[in-house]
Amino acid sequence: MHSFLEQIVADHMTSTPKVVTRDLTLRELCDLFQRGDFNSYPVQDHSQVIGVVSKLDVMSRFVVTRARIMPRHDDLMNLTAMDVMTPDFIYVRTETKLTRVLELIVNHRIKSMPVIETGQHLAGIISRTDVLRALQRCSQSI
Secondary structure (H helix, E strand, O other): OHHHHHOEHHHOOEOOOOOEEOOOEHHHHHHHHHHOOOOEEEEEEOOEEEEEEEHHHHHHOOOOOOOOOOOOHHHHHOOEHHHHOEOOOOOEOOOOEHHHHHHHHHHHOOOEEEEEEHHHEEEEEEEHHHHHHHHHHHHHOO
8 A cells, every 4th residue: 555655646546638619519518428438528629628628517408497597408508618617627637646636526526637737738637547556556456
């Protein structure tokens, strides 16, 4: 377990993650979520990460309450990633320890997070699966 304490994001992240652009429509996002095995995508604008859009962000647009009447389906499906994304998102850097990533994942109940470098540039993505894989590798090296 001691070796896990020394592990950093750069050694366990996916360095070429799938991303979406700010103008991708909800219709296109729904297709992406159905085809891929991802729960969220970083949203990029001019190679900078400006937010994260998740399945939950998309699904929340379809919730109907007394105070919120659902707009027409076509109007909803034409919203963009920029309209539904979470602009204030949790991220880490390549040199962040995996112990910190584990803490963030557990405390905030998130499945993955972007790895951001200087200038809001995306270096990769780190997920629960990546952290679990690192934990397993470290336990096998004992």
